[in-house]
Amino acid sequence: xxxxxxxxxxxxxxxxxxxxxxxxxxxxxxxxxxxxxxxxxxxxxxxxxxxxxxxxxxxxxxxxxxxxxxxxxxxxxxxxxxxxxxxxxxxxxxxxxxxxxxxxxxxxxxxxxxxxxxxxxxxxxxxxxxxxxxxxxxxxxxxxxxxxxxxxxxxxxxxxxxxxxxxxxxxxxxxxxxxxxxxxxxxxxxxxxxxxxxxxxxxxxxxxxxxxxxxxxxxxxxxxxxxxxxxxxxxxxxxxxxxxxxxxxxxxxxxxxxxxxxxxxxxxxxxxxxxxxxxxxxxxxxxxxxxxxxxxxxxxxxxxxxxxxxxxxxxxxxxxxxxxxxxxxxxxxxxxxxxxxxxxxxxxxxxxxxxxxxxxxxxxxxxxxxxxxxxxxxxxxxxxxxxxxxxxxxxxxxxxxxxxxxxxxx
Ligand SMILES: Cc1ncc(COP(=O)(O)O)c(C=O)c1O
Ligand SMILES: [Zn+2]
Numbered sequence: 001x002x003x004x005x006x007x008x009x010x011x012x013x014x015x016x017x018x019x020x021x022x023x024x025x026x027x028x029x030x031x032x033x034x035x036x037x038x039x040x041x042x043x044x045x046x047x048x049x050x051x052x053x054x055x056x057x058x059x060x061x062x063x064x065x066x067x068x069x070x071x072x073x074x075x076x077x078x079x080x081x082x083x084x085x086x087x088x089x090x091x092x093x094x095x096x097x098x099x100x101x102x103x104x105x106x107x108x109x110x111x112x113x114x115x116x117x118x119x120x121x122x123x124x125x126x127x128x129x130x131x132x133x134x135x136x137x138x139x140x141x142x143x144x145x146x147x148x149x150x151x152x153x154x155x156x157x158x159x160x161x162x163x164x165x166x167x168x169x170x171x172x173x174x175x176x177x178x179x180x181x182x183x184x185x186x187x188x189x190x191x192x193x194x195x196x197x198x199x200x201x202x203x204x205x206x207x208x209x210x211x212x213x214x215x216x217x218x219x220x221x222x223x224x225x226x227x228x229x230x231x232x233x234x235x236x237x238x239x240x241x242x243x244x245x246x247x248x249x250x251x252x253x254x255x256x257x258x259x260x261x262x263x264x265x266x267x268x269x270x271x272x273x274x275x276x277x278x279x280x281x282x283x284x285x286x287x288x289x290x291x292x293x294x295x296x297x298x299x300x301x302x303x304x305x306x307x308x309x310x311x312x313x314x315x316x317x318x319x320x321x322x323x324x325x326x327x328x329x330x331x332x333x334x335x336x337x338x339x340x341x342x343x344x345x346x347x348x349x350x351x352x353x354x355x356x357x358x359x360x361x362x363x364x365x366x367x368x369x370x371x372x373x374x375x376x377x378x379x380x381x382x383x384x385x386x387x388x389x390x391x392x393x394x395x396x397x398x399x400x401x402x403x404x405x406x407x408x409x410x
Contacts, residue, residue, distance in 0.1 A: 001066045004033035005207055008314055019124045021205050022310075029311055030207040031251070034062050036258040045222070045230055045261055054078060056112055056215035062255055063215075064120040064208045072119045072148045074105035076112050077215050081223035081376070082347070089340045092364055095374040097233070098347060099220065101381060106167065108350070108381030109216065110140035113203070113244060116212030118144040121199050127151065130198035132185030134241060134302045135164035136381050141201060142171035153198055155185035161302055163385040181297060183308055203242040204311045210248040217252030220376060221262060230256065233267050234373040237360055239352035239380055240271040240280055240326075241306035243315040250318045267376075269324035271315060272359040274299030277307055278328035280315050285326070289316055300331050300389055301351040303380065325368065333358040338383060338390075348383030 005014040007023035008031045014020050020030055043061040051058040056077025057068065065071055080103060084096040101109035114137070121129060130153035131141055138154045145152035152173040156165065157180060168175050178185045186202055193200050203209055221230035232253065238246045246269060256262045273281050276298045283291035290313045297307035309315070319326060329337075337354030341347045349357070356377045363369045383390075398405045 001034075001061075002032040002064050002211075003035045005030045006033060007031075008311075017124070019121065019126060019199055020207060021200050029204040029210075029314070032064060032207050032211055034255070036062075036255060040260055043259060045225075045228070048222070056115070056212065056219075059215055059218050062211075062218075064116055064211050066123070070119055070123045071115075072122060072144055073115055074111065074143060074147055076104050076115045076212070077219065079103040079219070081220070082345075084345050088344050089361075090344055092371050093360070093375065094371055096360070097374070097376045098341075098345070098349075098353075098379050099216065099223070099376055100347065100379045101216070102348075102350070102379055102383070106136070106139040106143050107385055108136035108140060109213065109245060109378070110136045110381075111144070112212035112215055113137070113209030114140040114144040114201075114212065117201055117206055117208040118148050118150065120208045121201070121206075122148045122150060126199035128153065128196070128198045129201045130154070130189045130193060130196075131201040131203075132156070132182050132189055133160070133164075134182050134305055135160045136303060136385065137203065138173070138175075139164050139167040139171070139385075142168045142173040145173065146171050153189075153192075153196070155188050157181055157185065157302075157305070159302075161385055162388055164302075182306055183293075203244050204247075204309075210244050210251065212248075213245040214248035214252040214255075216245055216378070217249030218256065220249070221253075221256060224374070230261050232262065232265060233376040235270060235369060235375045236267045237270045237272055237356040237375065237377045239301070239304060239356050239378065240273055240315065241303050241352075242309045243271075243280070243311045245378070245380070246271065246318055247311055247314045250322070266322050269318050269322040270356075270359065270363070271319060271324070271326040272356045273326070273328045274301050274304045274334065274355060275328045275330045277305050278326075279307060279309065280312060281326040281328045283312065283316060284319055289313055291316070299334075300386075301334055301355055303350070303352045304355065325363070327359040327362060329355050329358040329362070335389065337361075342383070347379065349379045350381035350383055351386055351389060352381065353377065353379040
């Protein structure tokens with residue numbers, strides 16, 4: 001259970017026993033703290049390994065929960081870390097891994113954040129949640145709210161993938177399409193929350209989604225453990241919109257060090273964005289400590305269509321502290337990345353993850369990546385949600401009554 005809620009920018013403390021959004025002083029995100037010193041003797045990797053809990057909640061001591069009976073879980077987390085083959089397009093990558101978040105409930109990593117946020121919101125008495133979403137967060141929020149017996153109100157850009165809209169409608173959310181981008185949807189949540197009594201679950205405007213997403217960082221250390229010792233990869237590639245997972249994983253590494261589980265070693269973190277929506281890449285290249293909104297943002301990778309992110313300064317801090325970098329790729333490259341991973345590795349990635357593979361190739365070519373380095377790519381969601389981007393082309397229907405129907409294969 002957490003013991004503090006501090007503003008990431010001004011450090012002001014906020015009460016942990018009531019619903020909170022942004023810092024009441026400066027409007028920046030709040031970060032959750034734990035009494036890690038007192039956990040050191042009882043909360044160990046072996047304790048985590050010995051648990052029967054089949055979800056991210058096996059890290060319960062560093063999660064926002066007082067009592068496990070409060071948890072709203074659909075079995076999120078504990079996703080596989082898959083090793084890639086190193087032939088064909090993958091030659092030169094001798095230790096390439098995919099953390100496959102498509103195994104999560106509703107098919108994306110958003111399940112982790114929503115499980116944590118809905119758990120805490122319900123424990124503090126919320127009955128209705130609202131959020132803007134690029135797609136996958138909407139699907140996840142819908143199903144966690146349903147599991148919690150709460151109302152879910154969604155605002156999505158009208159060009160959100162049909163699969164995300166349909167899953168949300170089926171799950172009983174109140175779905176509203178908006179003729180704008182995710183920021184415009186967020187403004188509507190802000191306008192409606194007082195009036196209709198919704199609790200705002202927008203990413204980083206609520207402190208606990210990050211706590212769910214940080215479990216990706218804890219899991220990496222367990223996935224790569226050798227002889228029982230936790231280990232981190234050399235490089236992590238993350239498809240970045242709001243940046244919650246990136247900031248969350250960095251927080252997890254820090255917590256693990258304070259718990260005495262790992263040392264000061266850290267992976268280099270790589271932010272990957274789409275060419276026509278790359279505010280963090282642009283700010284990183286300019287050496288800035290915050291980002292300006294990206295004009296005319298567009299990309300088929302809907303999760304990357306975030307022209308302005310409230311956690312911009314935190315993402316840029318992570319890049320600086322980790323000696324990382326930021327890369328943007330074109331839509332053509334990221335779609336090609338999906339095809340290569342599908343045919344070459346047997347993984348149907350979301351286009352956001354097609355982008356990280358495309359970025360990894362780019363950084364390998366430039367020499368930024370070494371062939372022996374252990375590299376983790378995040379597949380943040382299932383490609384199945386994006387079938388609309390991949391028309392199956394001209395397929396021939398065979399007439400099975402025609403004895404010569406296989407002749408065209410010869
Ligand atoms: C599949 C997918 N990948 C990546 C992202 C970006 O995630 P984050 O907000 O943590 O940067 C999203 C967000 O919608 C997404 O749906
Ligand atoms: Zn503040």
